[in-house]
Amino acid sequence: MISWVILAAALVAAAAFFQRMKMRTEAEAAAPDEGQAILDFNRAFPDEPIRAIHATVDGSAYVVRLHDGKAGMMLSQGAHFICHLMDPGRVQATPASAADSVTLHFLDHPRFDGTYRFESPAVAAEIALWILGSFTPSSSPSTPIGAV
CATH class of the missing domain: 2.30.29 (PH-domain like)
Incomplete structure (x- = not known):
């Protein structure tokens, strides 16, 4: 049971990390270089x-x-x-x-x-x-x- 909770928490953390990276990449692409x-x-x-x-x-x-x-x-x-x-x-x-x-x-x-x-x-x-x-x-x- 605890392993499922840890797995779910890891998946949520990974999803949040990748979502944040995607938003940062889009913001950098929109800014003039x-x-x-x-x-x-x-x-x-x-x-x-x-x-x-x-x-x-x-x-x-x-x-x-x-x-x-x-x-x-x-x-x-x-x-x-x-x-x-x-x-x-x-x-x-x-x-x-x-x-x-x-x-x-x-x-x-x-x-x-x-x-x-x-x-x-x-x-x-x-x-x-x-x-x-x-x-x-x-x-x-x-x-x-x-x-x-």
Whole structure:
């Protein structure tokens, strides 16, 4: 009799353990993986250092600002990303209906076309500036230091 109780308790404990592991795995799969995005972009473009990265709200895409002022885009494809280096003048950015979104049209790569929603309107505006090429980093002032 005691052996049946111990067996039943072990089965309940095993079921609870596996259920908890399944919930943890689903939660990790739903969260955007910024690290994997950086690794995939670096694998595709090893000579392009990333300066900043922003994920969409659903984690399906990332936009990167590169060290030399260029921008890149990554679309999630399962566990990996399709990476694209944006060419100046080959991407059109227009405001979307929501303030925290940007609609992008890629003239050479229509697979990347779409409306992308970000965590805030400020992030969406910053990304639009990156893509339009009018972003001037504060680390490179327009007038030299010491000039009047």
